[in-house]
Amino acid sequence: MESRIERSGGGAIVEPQMNAVVLDRFGGVDELSSRRIPLPEVGDDDVLIRVEFAGVASWDAVERAGGYDGAFGVASTFPYVLGWDAAGTVAAVGRNVTRFHVGERVYASTNPVKRGGFYAEYGVVEAEFVARVPDRLTAEQAGAMPWDALTALSGLDLLGLRPDGTLMVFGASGGIGHMAVQLARHSGIRVLAVASGDDGVALARRLGADDVVDGRKDDVLAAAFEFAPGGLDAALVTAGGETAERSLRAVKNSGRIAWPNGVVPVPVTPPSAMVSYYDGDVSRAGTDRLNAIIEASSFEVHVARTFPFKRIQEAHRALNDHYVGKLALKVG
Numbered sequence: 001m002e003s004r005i006e007r008s009g010g011g012a013i014v015e016p017q018m019n020a021v022v023l024d025r026f027g028g029v030d031e032l033s034s035r036r037i038p039l040p041e042v043g044d045d046d047v048l049i050r051v052e053f054a055g056v057a058s059w060d061a062v063e064r065a066g067g068y069d070g071a072f073g074v075a076s077t078f079p080y081v082l083g084w085d086a087a088g089t090v091a092a093v094g095r096n097v098t099r100f101h102v103g104e105r106v107y108a109s110t111n112p113v114k115r116g117g118f119y120a121e122y123g124v125v126e127a128e129f130v131a132r133v134p135d136r137l138t139a140e141q142a143g144a145m146p147w148d149a150l151t152a153l154s155g156l157d158l159l160g161l162r163p164d165g166t167l168m169v170f171g172a173s174g175g176i177g178h179m180a181v182q183l184a185r186h187s188g189i190r191v192l193a194v195a196s197g198d199d200g201v202a203l204a205r206r207l208g209a210d211d212v213v214d215g216r217k218d219d220v221l222a223a224a225f226e227f228a229p230g231g232l233d234a235a236l237v238t239a240g241g242e243t244a245e246r247s248l249r250a251v252k253n254s255g256r257i258a259w260p261n262g263v264v265p266v267p268v269t270p271p272s273a274m275v276s277y278y279d280g281d282v283s284r285a286g287t288d289r290l291n292a293i294i295e296a297s298s299f300e301v302h303v304a305r306t307f308p309f310k311r312i313q314e315a316h317r318a319l320n321d322h323y324v325g326k327l328a329l330k331v332g
Helices: 060-062 140-145 146-159 175-186 199-207 221-225 240-252 284-296 310-316
Strands: 018-023 035-036 046-054 084-094 104-110 123-124 130-132 166-170 192-196 211-214 232-237 249-261 274-278 303-308 326-328
Touching: 018 310, 035 192, 035 310, 046 104, 046 146, 046 175, 060 310, 084 140, 084 146, 104 123, 104 140, 104 146, 130 284, 140 303, 140 326, 146 175, 146 232, 146 249, 146 274, 146 284, 166 221, 166 240, 175 192, 175 199, 175 232, 175 284, 192 199, 192 221, 192 240, 199 211, 221 240, 232 240, 240 249, 274 284, 303 310, 310 326
Parallel strands: 166 192, 166 232, 192 211, 232 249, 249 274, 303 326
Antiparallel strands: 018 035, 046 084, 046 123, 046 326, 084 104, 104 130
């Protein structure tokens, strides 16, 4: 890896800089500001990505407010850069990295706490968490995809359903949910999608769900027993609350429920079926499998809105609005 330190004409040492959205303290939307900061250091096992698009997600708002401060066993340092998902091109690689080359289209997942996130022109991440962008995805789709798609895939793995097994995806028009519907259908699983709003119902139906109900106005429990009279084999829950909790009564006692960590609120009264709380596998094993499915199917990432870099505050405010699929930030 070449040194990043450069010398100016006058002989002074200049550290390369990049534009980034930073927090100088945790708080509300107004704490997000854009300025130049040093490029991240690239270690021997790292890939430096020139970011084109970053995902904007509900957990970004939690993190912005300080909700994860200290949660990962590492002290928060400022300026703090958010952003767990991104896609772009390889700008540099560490000396141990042979799998990727400068200029390749890649997407990646990272945890911003340790080394900074992807709300920046460049992001650094271990090669283990980097993958090539499948030909049929745009950089915008790939940038908004990784954590949600890999969380959906890991949830389906946990449930272990056979083809023709019955699955309720609760929150089927959200980030994890709309990808879970597609991954489940690819495996031949019968999907009852519980979506949100007319646009959410339309999206879940278009993506191949066998039946779709609107969780805001339909009787989900009744619809579930109509879909699977003997009870559902499984459920993947991507949005908590009273309606979700009540609808889980439709899962057989012998069935399973996959509940990603971070989805709140968790059930007040545990359902009869076993609930497994889990994290998505964002390693190479996960991305290799995800890419294979994407290449072999009609998988799509539905991006509801994309915001220019300078309108990051507007993007965070939009997290509180109704939308289906994902939000993205155009960085590069």
